[in-house]
Amino acid sequence: MADPVPETTDTDNTDTDTDIGGGWHSAARRRAGTPRRAAAAAGRARLRGGVSLVLLGLLALVALLVPWLGDAAGQQVDYAAVLRPPSPAHPFGTDGSGHDLFVRASAGLRVSLLVATACALASTVLGAAVGALAGAVGGWLDRLLMRLVDTVNAVPHLLLGIVIVALFRGSLGAVVVSIAATHWTTVARIVRAEVLSLRSRPFLDAAISGGSSRARVLRRHLLPAVVPQAALSAVLLLPHAVWHETALSFLGLGLPPHLPSLGNILGESRRAVLLGAWWVVALPSALLVLATLATSGLAAGWRDRLVPRRRSELAL
Amino acid sequence: MLSATGIVAGYRRGRPVLDGVDLGVAPGEVVGLAGPSGCGKSTLARVVSLLHRPWAGRVSVDGTVVTRFRHAAPASLRTRVGVVFQQPRLSVDPRFTLRAVVAEPLLAAGADRATAAETVAELADRVGLTGELLSRRPHEVSDGQLQRACLARALAPRPGYLVCDEMTAMLDASTTAALVRVVLDHVRDTGAGVLAISHDESLLAVWADRVSRLGGAGRPGAGGGQQEPPMTRGTQSA
Numbered sequence: 412m413a414d415p416v417p418e419t420t421d422t423d424n425t426d427t428d429t430d431i432g433g434g435w436h437s438a439a440r441r442r443a444g445t446p447r448r449a450a451a452a453a454g455r456a457r458l459r460g461g462v463s464l465v466l467l468g469l470l471a472l473v474a475l476l477v478p479w480l481g482d483a484a485g486q487q488v489d490y491a492a493v494l495r496p497p498s499p500a501h502p503f504g505t506d507g508s509g510h511d512l513f514v515r516a517s518a519g520l521r522v523s524l525l526v527a528t529a530c531a532l533a534s535t536v537l538g539a540a541v542g543a544l545a546g547a548v549g550g551w552l553d554r555l556l557m558r559l560v561d562t563v564n565a566v567p568h569l570l571l572g573i574v575i576v577a578l579f580r581g582s583l584g585a586v587v588v589s590i591a592a593t594h595w596t597t598v599a600r601i602v603r604a605e606v607l608s609l610r611s612r613p614f615l616d617a618a619i620s621g622g623s624s625r626a627r628v629l630r631r632h633l634l635p636a637v638v639p640q641a642a643l644s645a646v647l648l649l650p651h652a653v654w655h656e657t658a659l660s661f662l663g664l665g666l667p668p669h670l671p672s673l674g675n676i677l678g679e680s681r682r683a684v685l686l687g688a689w690w691v692v693a694l695p696s697a698l699l700v701l702a703t704l705a706t707s708g709l710a711a712g713w714r715d716r717l718v719p720r721r722r723s724e725l726a727l
Numbered sequence: 728m729l730s731a732t733g734i735v736a737g738y739r740r741g742r743p744v745l746d747g748v749d750l751g752v753a754p755g756e757v758v759g760l761a762g763p764s765g766c767g768k769s770t771l772a773r774v775v776s777l778l779h780r781p782w783a784g785r786v787s788v789d790g791t792v793v794t795r796f797r798h799a800a801p802a803s804l805r806t807r808v809g810v811v812f813q814q815p816r817l818s819v820d821p822r823f824t825l826r827a828v829v830a831e832p833l834l835a836a837g838a839d840r841a842t843a844a845e846t847v848a849e850l851a852d853r854v855g856l857t858g859e860l861l862s863r864r865p866h867e868v869s870d871g872q873l874q875r876a877c878l879a880r881a882l883a884p885r886p887g888y889l890v891c892d893e894m895t896a897m898l899d900a901s902t903t904a905a906l907v908r909v910v911l912d913h914v915r916d917t918g919a920g921v922l923a924i925s926h927d928e929s930l931l932a933v934w935a936d937r938v939s940r941l942g943g944a945g946r947p948g949a950g951g952g953q954q955e956p957p958m959t960r961g962t963q964s965a
Contacts, residue, residue, distance in 0.1 A: 612817060613812050613817045613818040614818050614819050614820045616773070616778050616810070616812070616818070617810070617818045617819070617877070617881075618820075618831065618835075619778060619797055619798060619805065620776055620777070620778060620805055620806075620808070620809065620881075621805075621806065621831055621832030621835055621880065621881075621883070621884065622802040622803075622805050622806040622832055622835045622836055622884060623802075623832070623835040624798070624802065624835070625798050627835055628798075631820075631831070632820050635822055636822070
């Protein structure tokens with residue numbers, strides 16, 4: 412050893428611990444990362460948000476414009492061009508009936524996004540109403556509603572959705588109802604928790620003392636406070652609803668065959684895969700994956716801005 | 728007469744914060760309430776402003792016995808007792824402008840926007856808030872300015888009784904003096920009764936007509952060193 416030992420005589424404790432990573436940090440600091448790492452993470456988050464936004468915009472354009480421009484080609488059945496691989500004439504190839512898959516998948520994307528938006532809106536409104544009521548009124552009503560939420564959650568969503576669709580036969584409305592009726596519970600829980608945390612704030616005491624009725628307190632103080640959370644969970648629900656719709660349609664329980672949703676396309680074409688036509692499944696699926704990733708990326712970015720302390724533990 | 732007799736109240740079962748407290752505030756009278764920290768002053772304030780249901784005892788406002796509290800109490804009864812809390816920051820909705828904060832009880836009572844705006848302007852003038860301040864949100868004003876808005880809000884329904892729960896604890900001397908003057912003007916104009924809660928004895932000596940004491944403040948050594956809030960055996964008029 413060339414270096415002289417420092418003044419402290421107990422040398423056994425001056426080990427290499429302190430030299431790694433420039434000194435000791437508390438657990439919280441280590442979890443939070445260094446400032447430089449945090450800046451890099453913020454940059455990545457911004458990039459993710461930007462990319463998601465651009466991607467979603469492109470997909471929306473495709474979903475809106477392509478079926479409109481190429482309607483004739485898309486619906487046209489061309490038995491001379493069955494199961495053609497991707498080519499300049501048919502970017503996504505053709506399916507077993509000779510439909511142009513790009514046009515058909517774009518139309519499917521449109522239907523899927525429409526269903527997803529309707530589901531997200533319906534379940535958010537329902538969930539926010541139930542959650543706000545449970546949180547604001549409390550007592551036995553709260554317990555009753557929350558046990559209802561537990562009951563809905565206890566049944567597998569897809570199974571419950573299948574039952575609901577089977578009751579109404581396959582149609583757009585039935586699919587929306589079946590997805591919305593099984594997914595309002597998350598929103599209800601979030602809104603109830605938010606309302607409960609607001610309930611004991613002194614400004615509500617002040618409002619009560621000022622003569623505000625229950626409905627007024629709910630309308631003026633509680634609902635505006637939960638809107639960001641509820642809107643966020645609605646956006647988070649979008650990709651999930653797309654998947655649900657696709658799953659139902661794939662099982663033949665969702666949309667009627669004349670509405671080309673992504674699930675319908677995948678369900679119809681699964682036999683073609685066995686004939687080696689990979690593009691029939693892979694390319695519409697890629698569209699679905701892109702749409703889901705873009706939506707959840709956007710939602711994650713929004714969540715980071717609104718609720719920084721719950722940074723992105725994001726479920727797809 | 729705002730009166731509370733034999734009030735037993737608390738937050739956890741078996742551990743009452745107030746145990747058999749009596750209190751009376753006559754119209755036109757300023758009653759001070761003093762006591763050490765944790766003795767239940769604020770709980771008593773919440774009980775007499777109908778915000779906290781006591782476990783036992785009777786609260787009556789102008790002879791009407793209150794049987795239901797918070798939302799369940801009739802709005803006319805709730806607005807008879809105005810209340811100003813200790814922390815203005817927590818007692819206003821952060822989304823509202825100060826103008827909306829002051830107008831809230833008026834709109835809740837069914838006033839139309841024009842008359843509400845008129846009353847708000849008049850109240851703001853009384854508590855010393857400018858129009859520019861009224862259009863700001865709570866995070867853009869100081870505690871003192873916010874407490875002025877809270878006092879204006881409490882005075883908006885023209886309450887017969889005003890409960891000031893440590894209203895001036897967060898404020899400097901000049902703002903304290905201004906707010907106390909506003910309250911005293913309200914007493915002079917409308918003959919309202921005031922329950923002024925404070926731990927500042929010198930303030931109460933100036934402000935209140937008589938001072939009640941909660942808890943064992945009179946007993947030596949009762950104030951400090953206790954883990955639990957001391958049980959109270961009623962108030963003694965000083």
